[in-house]
Amino acid sequence: MATFGKFDTSIDPSEVGKEFTVDEHVAFEVHNQTETGTITKQLKNSALIKIDETSSNQDLIGQTNGVIIINYKQMKPTE
Helix, strand or coil: CCCCCCCCCCCCCCCCHHHCCCCCEEEEEECCEEEEEEEEEECCCEEEEEECCCCCCHHHHHHHCCEEEEEHHHEEECC
């Protein structure tokens, strides 16, 4: 059976990125406002994050469809 177009899409996160995992809850800043969310996919130097919806970030949710890419250096784990 042929495997046309099949290729490895795994991405190895940077050293800073290896401190984080998929489904980890993190905090970050957007427009000088602290936001929180959950990592849904790791990239080389950043991660795709599903933003936690609150009453104060409705504009951000609308502009980003609830997801944002943030550099690992701008994230910190929540407790």
